[in-house]
Amino acid sequence: MSFAESDELLAERAKTDVAAFGELYERHLRRIYTYIYHRTGNFHDAEDLTEKTFFQALANLQRYQIQAAPFTAWLYRIAHNIVANWHRDSGRRRFSQLDGLAPLSDLSADPVAAVEAEEEKVELRGAIARLPADRQQLLILKFVEQMANAEIAQVMGRTEGAVKALLYRTLESLKSELGKSRDVGLDQARRSVEESLQRVLGRRNEAKSAG
Amino acid sequence: MKRRALAELVCEYVDDLDAGMEEADSYWEAFPQFRADLEPLFVLSHRIKGTLVPVEPSPEFANALRSRLVTAWYENKACEEARNEEARRRGWWLRAAIVGSLVSMAALTAVVARSRGQLAAVPEMKFR
Numbered sequence: 001m002s003f004a005e006s007d008e009l010l011a012e013r014a015k016t017d018v019a020a021f022g023e024l025y026e027r028h029l030r031r032i033y034t035y036i037y038h039r040t041g042n043f044h045d046a047e048d049l050t051e052k053t054f055f056q057a058l059a060n061l062q063r064y065q066i067q068a069a070p071f072t073a074w075l076y077r078i079a080h081n082i083v084a085n086w087h088r089d090s091g092r093r094r095f096s097q098l099d100g101l102a103p104l105s106d107l108s109a110d111p112v113a114a115v116e117a118e119e120e121k122v123e124l125r126g127a128i129a130r131l132p133a134d135r136q137q138l139l140i141l142k143f144v145e146q147m148a149n150a151e152i153a154q155v156m157g158r159t160e161g162a163v164k165a166l167l168y169r170t171l172e173s174l175k176s177e178l179g180k181s182r183d184v185g186l187d188q189a190r191r192s193v194e195e196s197l198q199r200v201l202g203r204r205n206e207a208k209s210a211g
Numbered sequence: 212m213k214r215r216a217l218a219e220l221v222c223e224y225v226d227d228l229d230a231g232m233e234e235a236d237s238y239w240e241a242f243p244q245f246r247a248d249l250e251p252l253f254v255l256s257h258r259i260k261g262t263l264v265p266v267e268p269s270p271e272f273a274n275a276l277r278s279r280l281v282t283a284w285y286e287n288k289a290c291e292e293a294r295n296e297e298a299r300r301r302g303w304w305l306r307a308a309i310v311g312s313l314v315s316m317a318a319l320t321a322v323v324a325r326s327r328g329q330l331a332a333v334p335e336m337k338f339r
Binding site: 025026033058124140146149171172 | 214217219221225226252255258259260263264266268276277283284285288291
């Protein structure tokens with residue numbers, strides 16, 4: 001039976017062994033890439049910032065201490081700071097809708113349902129992107145990375161209880177945000193239907209008076 | 212109190228989702244009083260789970276980054292070794308300087324002691 005070496009021991013070894021560093025890279029590339037992708041919304045920036053994250057990790061590897069934090073938490077903190085700087089430097093750039101993700105599935109089966117489902121996803125992604133950075137981070141770590149609350153607590157520098165409370169508050173605020181945007185959407189739809197009706201009635205009245 | 216209980220239950224449900232279990236009924240049976248609060252949050256959790264999905268970096272990107280990192284690792288190593296060598300050399304110079312200073316001090320002390328000894332050995336001159 002073989003046991004996988006822990007990330008922390010591997011990180012210690014990676015200070016003097018390039019193969020160990022390669023192993024760490026393989027283990028964490030997808031997770032870090034996914035995290036950054038969901039925070040930036042596009043593949044190009046995800047690649048760019050993933051590269052920066054690993055180069056920064058490499059530059060600081062000698063200073064990494066097992067006792068201070070688990071390696072995963074340490075790496076996510078680097079990624080989080082890089083994404084935060086990116087958002088700051090890019091002048092509060094707006095989150096662009098995720099590109100190339102989730103092609104409309106089963107269009108042939110039920111095109112209307114597929115389009116509606118995609119619209120719901122776009123709406124939800126938009127609402128998540130408007131959340132504060134720490135809440136976005138929490139959602140990604142919990143729902144995508146499927147981390148345990150204790151792990152998330154280490155990454156975010158909070159207690160486990162605080163993580164649970166934050167998840168609850170995040171879902172609550174997301175729920176009300178989506179409700180609001182749905183109300184706005186319904187109002188807009190109602191208004192545009194009323195305007196169309198007014199136009200049609202106006203045209204009919206004009207036709208009547210001309211006739 | 213209620214909020215804390217709700218937070219616990221929501222977290223548990225999300226963990227269930229992660230584990231592939233999607234049975235909210237057990238929650239309604241155990242906590243019917245919280246159903247109205249929890250149901251929309253469970254539905255929302257479900258939607259988030261279906262929306263935020265893992266993505267794979269392209270193999271070209273992964274391979275290219277790996278080779279750049281390996282190159283950088285060797286460069287860092289070389290820089291670090293050069294730094295260590297420099298520090299070692301500086302250490303030797305410092306030690307040599309300290310030993311040199313000590314030897315000089317000892318020599319100076321010996322010269323001073325000797326000259327005092329010679330002065331003491333000179334017989335007293337008698338004046339008439």
